[in-house]
Amino acid sequence: MAYNVTLRQSGRQFQVEPDEPVLVAALRQGVGVPYGCKNGACGSCKGAVVSGQIEQGSHSSSALSNDEKTRGLALFCCATAQTDLVIDVREIAGVGDVQVKKLPCRVNALERRADDVTVLKLQLPANERLQYLAGQYVEFILKDGKRRSYSMASAPHEEGPIELHIRHMPGGVFTDHVFNTMKEREILRFEGPLGTFFLREDSDKPIVLLASGTGFAPIKAIAEHAFFKDIERPMTLYWGARRKKDLYMLELAERWAEDHPNFKFVPVLSEPDPSDGWTGRTGFVHRAVIEDLPDLSGHQVYACGAPVMVESAQRDFTAHHGLPADEFYADSFTSEADLVNAV
Template identity: 65%
Template sequence: MSFQVTVQPSGRQFTCEEGETILSAAIRAGVGLPYGCKNGACSSCKGKLIAGNVTHGAHQEKALPVSEETRGFSLFCCATPHSDITIEAREIAGVGEFPVRKMPTRIAKIEKVADDVVILSLQLPANERLQYLAGQYIEFMLRDGKRRSYSMANAPHKDEQISVHIRHMPGGVFTDQVFATLKERDILRFEGPLGSFFLREDSEKPIILLASGTGFAPIKAIIEQMIHNKSDRPMALYWGGRRPQDLYMHALCEEWARSIPHFTYVPVISNAHQEDQWVGRSGFVHQAVMTDFADLSGYQVYACGAPIVVESAQRDFIGSCNLPADEFYADSFTSEADLAE
């Protein structure tokens, strides 16, 4: 049995199979609903159920509080229909531009760039390329059926190999494997491209790029894309970490600041130790942005990293710095603990 989904206000329609989530069906149909984690943690895909009936699978309370669900809100990544439905959602141009593919990949290089961070370079099959937008992610398909998501850290034009940045989460199903047993030439499988976090190239607004930890990965891809496009849009990168070693590509960012016109780089450390001899900005990274930019009404913001950082930036930039709500683009990284199945 299948059900028809109608999206308002666009009127777009697609088919959802029995037991399939609304978001999965939309991705399959190339309909550009906004989304991030795909597992009920980040709320990026939240919209309204106008007509029909759905059941919500497992999700985090903060992503869809009971009070919102009773008012008709729905998390499309974990909602399965039981009838034809009508939903209200903002569609995003470009999300369905490239087909979502399942592909094998060979580990070409494993580079440890910090005690708890490695960069995996992935070699695609001969004569294969993955088309994607700067900022999107892939999902590794694990043998037990679980999946783990990682942003692509290189711009689409540099796709001879795809790189991902992986932080070790002790006890994590995938990251323990990456740090203990994975080796070069091993084969993995992934699906992608996924996600509605990507560079909007139809705007001339200056950009604030906000990253915490390995949230730097998709931000790096966006910067590389802008360099490739010879964009003259002003960019300000704020990268936050607890200790200086968390900024594992600090030298690259400094090089960008020296060589790219209209680019500034502000590293921010929240918990420096005396032995770190840190002399730069301290505190919360999004508050450093607010100190430097009291009025964000004319900007776009791209934020990526820990949920607390992304959520705080969204609340404060919109509430206190006049950022238009529809100019805040984010990818909130969930940990393997958030994904426990």
Template identity: 55%
Template structure:
């Protein structure tokens, strides 16, 4: 028999089959709850169980602090109901014409953006449109059934094409192929298989509060898609992008970000480096990128934040922005980039 899950405050209900996670059941019912990694290595899908029994799995104890666990908070991508549940979670509205599906794609080009970042352009099937919200991601389905996730670095699939930014992970099965270091390098015209679009990381069109975009490394990709979407719509909400890296080469599209300051009213770009050396000639901001936000805006109570990058950066920003700067928890939107090594560590 299935279990009934009720989502507060919206009052929406959906069934969950035995063994199914709350997130899986919600998505199957067409209800989009916030999510990113889907494997328990980030806290984007955090929600609170008001009543009912469930198996939380080991991940919440690693990710959430003791106080939140005691209040009934858990990770909905891991929680498996064993009775009817009532949960508190924010529902994300998805456009009606966005459909998640599997499809073959052809590699059109591979362009180095930095020594360890490659832009891949994919040709999608032309039979039907591939629609997504700027900020969402897709997954490559590899031959062994494993998956690799990458955000679209464009606001729409012009000419049935999408672009991705892939960072080389030393020893990584997929990225080694992308960078020609594997036994079977990926080459133009190769056919790969994907599923998408996925994720709940996209702008809320009804939230008019000033936006803080926060990115580290290739977390810039979905932020680029969001900002290009704003340009296309003529969206003039005040927005500031804080993009962090270790050395100048990590800010591989800095010229593009600087150009947005001229073309998007109310937009500001703040690059931040954590390990700049004298030889770099860096005269800009230094330190942790989320700390730069707090230095500039110690009161974030009137803002919304979209953060993407390494899990450690995303979780530090969530903790400090909410705990120290007064940001509403519901105003923090995140997509943590988890690698295959991160997922293995979460399962250990």
């Protein structure tokens, strides 16, 4: 028998089947709730169980701690209902309006942008167009059924191929293929769009865009979407990397700052090499935000990149610098390795 799940804030209800993750049931019925990795690694779908019983599946301890579990929090991507539930989780408008599809695509171009970063461009069939929100991602469906997630770096209004930024993870089945054997015109298959990381356009708050490494990809889509829509809210992009060469689209971000009066760009290097001749900011990228904006109470933050950066930013911004918890939006780039220490 199915169980009823009620969202505490709105009273909206949906049904979940036995052994079906609560998140899967919500998305299946067009209910917009936050999520990212869908496998217990990132913590984006965390919420409270107000009443009822769940069984919490395997997950990363960094995504949900034992202390959080004792306080009634859960990861709904890997939690199944044992009774009817009342849950408290942020609801998201607009996501349910976007159709999720499984589509074939053809590799249109492979452009090496850094030693370990390739820009992959995908051509859809002539009769298909992917509608999505800037910041969302797709999942490649591999031959063995496994999936790999990558954010779309091209804005939704753009005609032509869909752009992804792929970082090489040595030993990774998919990225080894991208960097070593993938050829133009190869056929791939993906599902998308997915995720709840996108610009909230109903706000007038200044925007902080925070990226590390290839976390720049969805941030690029969000920025270019904002420019296209003539959104005039102040935007500041903080992009962190180890060395200058890792800022693989540095000139593009600098051009945005020149062309758009409401946009500022702050690159930050954690380990600049003397050969970089770097005279800009150094250290942890989220600390640069704090140095410039010690009071974040009136801002929105969109953060994407390495889990340690996203987690540190969320903790420090909300606990010590006034950012409302519901104004921190994140897409943490988790991998299979992030589930090694699952609990």
